Amino acid sequence: MTLSIATWNINSVRLRIDLVTRFLEEHKPDILCLQETKCMNGQFPHGPFRKLGYDYHAINGQKGYHGVAILSRLPLQEEESLMFCEKPDARHGAALVTTPDGPLRIHNFYVPAGGDIPDVEANEKFAHKLGFLDEMRLWGQKEKQTKIPTVLVGDLNVAPLENDVWSHKQMLKIVSHTPMETERMLAAIQEGEWVDAMRHLIPEPEKVYTWWSYRAADWALANRGRRLDHIWVSPDLAPKLSDLTILREARGWERPSDHVPVIVRLEG
């Protein structure tokens, strides 16, 4: 059997609901994980998703900021959202999906962006980001013992490898690619025994980007992208990784998100 899972930082699910439904109609992933939904649970647009056969929703929203959602064509049970850094931010959601091959656990993350200054003294948002990554790493060490096939996705706001950015050298002091962040993320992958699905299917040194800034005059021409969105899988799923789609064209849709959807297929 095959199962496809997509992740997309949508930067307001209500504003861009037509882009999400277009994406679902054209690509039909079994599961879609959204970040930055930017609305409270009571405001979440369930209707358009149900209309397309995505009947099962696990949502965790808050007013104005952050917010994550898991939408599925297969039945799911919502699981407890985790809290990081003792903040009530809606930055994580989880669900257990019932697949023909048995249960599959999904974790959907939205890691803090961390502000502009890569200094924990001068910038508390950066300190928060590093603290979040540390807690994520410790959590992952325990999570790997659950024995349930697991997929972790989301906007992790770190581009950990040299070819996850347009210029490694010029990005070393830019938040998202500093050694403080990349070392923490690589440690989290290693200690959690995660497989970086995107790099499993598209190894270095190929450039891979999922985000292009709104602030470029011409994002496609400059092509100064970063790989901020990730799909990690538990080792048992690694042999099933069969295809990866990064929907770059979605960055050129009308009133786009600055992130594009990433879809992975699990087969066999």
Next chain:
DNA sequence: ATGGTAGGACACCTA
């Protein structure tokens, strides 16, 4: 070295 754009909510925060 700097400023560039976008969303939510309604003064200014977050990205």
